[in-house]
Amino acid sequence: xxxxxxxxxxxxxxxxxxxxxxxxxxxxxxxxxxxxxxxxxxxxxxxxxxxxxxxxxxxxxxxxxxxxxxxxxxxxxxxxxxxxxxxxxxxxxxxxxxxxxxxxxxxxxxxxxxxxxxxxxxxxxxxxxxxxxxxxxxxxxxxxxxxxxxxxxxxxxxxxxxxxxxxxxxxxxxxxxxxxxxxxxxxxxxxxxxxxxxxxxxxxxxxxxxxxxxxxxxxxxxxx
Amino acid sequence: xxxxxxxxxxxxxxxxxxxxxxxxxxxxxxxxxxxxxxxxxxxxxx
Amino acid sequence: xxxxxxxxxxxxxxxxxxxxxxxxxxxxxxxxxxxxxxxxxxxxxxxxxxxxxxxxxxxxxxxxxxxxxxxxxxxxxxxxxxxxxxxxxxxxxxxxxxxxxxxxxxxxxxxxxxxxxxxxxxxxxxxxxxxxxxxxxxxxxxxxxxxxxxxxxxxxxxxxxxxxxxxxxxxxxxxxxxxxxxxxxxxxxxxxxxxxxxxxxxxxxxxxxxxxxxxxxxxxxxxxxxxxxxxxxxxxxxxxxx
Numbered sequence: 001x002x003x004x005x006x007x008x009x010x011x012x013x014x015x016x017x018x019x020x021x022x023x024x025x026x027x028x029x030x031x032x033x034x035x036x037x038x039x040x041x042x043x044x045x046x047x048x049x050x051x052x053x054x055x056x057x058x059x060x061x062x063x064x065x066x067x068x069x070x071x072x073x074x075x076x077x078x079x080x081x082x083x084x085x086x087x088x089x090x091x092x093x094x095x096x097x098x099x100x101x102x103x104x105x106x107x108x109x110x111x112x113x114x115x116x117x118x119x120x121x122x123x124x125x126x127x128x129x130x131x132x133x134x135x136x137x138x139x140x141x142x143x144x145x146x147x148x149x150x151x152x153x154x155x156x157x158x159x160x161x162x163x164x165x166x167x168x169x170x171x172x173x174x175x176x177x178x179x180x181x182x183x184x185x186x187x188x189x190x191x192x193x194x195x196x197x198x199x200x201x202x203x204x205x206x207x208x209x210x211x212x213x214x215x216x217x218x219x220x221x222x223x224x
Numbered sequence: 225x226x227x228x229x230x231x232x233x234x235x236x237x238x239x240x241x242x243x244x245x246x247x248x249x250x251x252x253x254x255x256x257x258x259x260x261x262x263x264x265x266x267x268x269x270x
Numbered sequence: 271x272x273x274x275x276x277x278x279x280x281x282x283x284x285x286x287x288x289x290x291x292x293x294x295x296x297x298x299x300x301x302x303x304x305x306x307x308x309x310x311x312x313x314x315x316x317x318x319x320x321x322x323x324x325x326x327x328x329x330x331x332x333x334x335x336x337x338x339x340x341x342x343x344x345x346x347x348x349x350x351x352x353x354x355x356x357x358x359x360x361x362x363x364x365x366x367x368x369x370x371x372x373x374x375x376x377x378x379x380x381x382x383x384x385x386x387x388x389x390x391x392x393x394x395x396x397x398x399x400x401x402x403x404x405x406x407x408x409x410x411x412x413x414x415x416x417x418x419x420x421x422x423x424x425x426x427x428x429x430x431x432x433x434x435x436x437x438x439x440x441x442x443x444x445x446x447x448x449x450x451x452x453x454x455x456x457x458x459x460x461x462x463x464x465x466x467x468x469x470x471x472x473x474x475x476x477x478x479x480x481x482x483x484x485x486x487x488x489x490x491x492x493x494x495x496x497x498x499x500x501x502x503x504x505x506x507x508x509x510x511x512x
Contacts, residue, residue: 176428
């Protein structure tokens with residue numbers, strides 16, 4: 001109970017900090033928009049190609065933007081030594097980690113909620129009848145991304161060149177998640193407009209495995 | 225390049241990789257050993 | 271040190287016998303003929319890589335559990351040697367693939383997952399380079415190492431489900447039930463030689479880490495003696511106004 005209360009208190013703190021300035025959200029949305037626009041100039045896709053490659057483009061934009069978004073999670077705690085204060089607080093170390101995971105999940109989800117309709121308009125991809133299932137896929141993929149991203153942000157916070165190091169650590173690691181998310185989205189955008197069960201189970205499995213691993217190793221992250 | 229040349233190249237690559245790495249490790253070991261001797265001398269002088 | 275020389279001689283003999291057997295003793299394979307002989311180096315390299323990375327993961331867990339420096343040193347040494355074996359495996363794979371498939375590379379499940387593994391452990395070494403504090407470096411890289419190792423079966427599963435198989439089916443595990451007896455014997459000799467070389471290289475790499483650790487301890491000792499020998503700084507409290 002204490003851990004849960006601490007998690008939500010810290011989550012509220014993260015939200016207050018972010019919504020005061022909205023810097024992270026703005027930068028994430030704009031960066032993703034740039035990737036989406038660049039794709040058009042790089043490939044000049046036909047509508048059929050847009051439907052085929054669109055899921056991949058969308059997820060690459062989210063992954064790149066997400067890996068930049070999770071970077072400040074722990075990096076900004078080093079100013080004024082607030083990270084040490086959090087470590088010394090009488091709360092479970094996983095409470096700190098999970099609060100940041102929840103906050104990153106919220107912020108990236110907001111960015112995705114803005115970007116998916118924009119993508120659908122720019123590339124003439126209809127979302128009729130699949131919105132609910134698309135949201136489910138987005139949530140599962142984003143959970144995997146922010147869970148591991150937040151952990152790696154904690155790891156790279158103490159390293160030099162952390163802004164470059166975090167994507168280098170995170171993106172190869174997320175390859176299976178990318179494959180699963182893209183494959184599920186392709187099957188959703190395709191003619192059958194249905195979710196691929198195997199890939200959905202895979203997504204859930206990825207999230208569970210790495211959320212559990214983060215919980216088991218959170219004390220060592222706090223000590224690092 | 226014919227098949228035998230590919231085979232020979234693969235065989236050379238395997239042993240070259242290990243050999244070059246081993247030489248690099250040996251060089252680094254000798255540098256660190258010299259460094260340790262120097263540090264031990266410095267410690268004795270204090 | 272006493273056991274090192276006989277082990278080295280034994281491994282050198284294995285290398286010689288394995289190489290000779292692979293090139294001249296093993297029978298010609300029915301479809302790929304001589305190029306198939308790369309199999310006697312290619313598969314053992316993957317085995318050596320798996321052993322090295324498993325050792326790295328075990329060391330990472332052992333460091334977090336015990337905090338003994340041995341495990342941190344063994345972790346980085348085995349990760350580096352694993353990358354070495356992985357690189358060899360990827361290159362020999364390309365040299366096998368080009369004459370057989372006509373292409374240097376394909377985004378096949380096995381090749382993709384192996385390349386991802388290679389990237390993950392390169393990132394592990396990069397992470398260690400970029401963290402200054404030794405204790406923090408050991409702890410954080412151990413956490414990352416565990417994540418990286420856990421990711422491997424997941425990458426393999428994802429890429430296997432992904433419909434793009436080019437890599438041939440396994441020969442020994444899950445493949446055809448009968449394999450030529452001579453081929454099997456040659457394979458085991460080559461396996462022993464390459465795994466033996468990997469272990470020797472790992473021992474040397476571990477020794478390098480051990481020496482670096484010793485050098486760092488000496489530096490710390492010298493610095494602490496320098497600080498002890500400096501005169502204590504006099505406080506000015508109570509002296510100011512006359």
